[in-house]
Amino acid sequence: MDTNLHLSWVLKTFEELNVAELYELLKLRSRVFVVEQDCAFLDMDGLDYRAHHLLGYADGVLSAYTRILPAGVAYPEYPSIGRVVTAPEVRGKAFGFALMLESIERLHQLYGKVAIKIGAQLYLKRFYESLGFEQAGEVYLEDGIEHIPMIRN
Numbered sequence: 001m002d003t004n005l006h007l008s009w010v011l012k013t014f015e016e017l018n019v020a021e022l023y024e025l026l027k028l029r030s031r032v033f034v035v036e037q038d039c040a041f042l043d044m045d046g047l048d049y050r051a052h053h054l055l056g057y058a059d060g061v062l063s064a065y066t067r068i069l070p071a072g073v074a075y076p077e078y079p080s081i082g083r084v085v086t087a088p089e090v091r092g093k094a095f096g097f098a099l100m101l102e103s104i105e106r107l108h109q110l111y112g113k114v115a116i117k118i119g120a121q122l123y124l125k126r127f128y129e130s131l132g133f134e135q136a137g138e139v140y141l142e143d144g145i146e147h148i149p150m151i152r153n
Helices: 019-036 095-111 122-129
Strands: 007-013 052-058 061-069 080-086 116-121 140-142 145-152
Touching: 007 061, 007 095, 019 052, 019 061, 019 080, 052 095, 061 095, 080 095, 080 116, 095 122, 116 122, 122 145
Parallel strands: none
Antiparallel strands: 007 052, 052 061, 061 080, 116 145, 140 145
């Protein structure tokens, strides 16, 4: 594992993002969710306007990203973390774990120490369990990929 790379974090509302930041985060999401995962879906689902966007930079390059949604947007009673993505070039460096820890911390700063609900890709169940999430429902298909609801209290 390369420990020389560290992430620097930027958290912005949709309105605070500049055009270059928006382009880079949409490019990263498309690169992984559409191209790499071979999944044709409408990534720009209208929720970005209501989200906080957490961008993680390694050596000035956007390498990790999540969007943090308040309660009532993705789930009626829970805030959520979604569009969890790391660039292929930085995988194996624990950036996904760091990204989720930072996302949880930022969500708690924004909304208090509340429970968090996510829709996790099923193959990442153990990863999210290592962060304190527990399965909270049955497997469902979203855009042709198996997901499970998970909650972290």
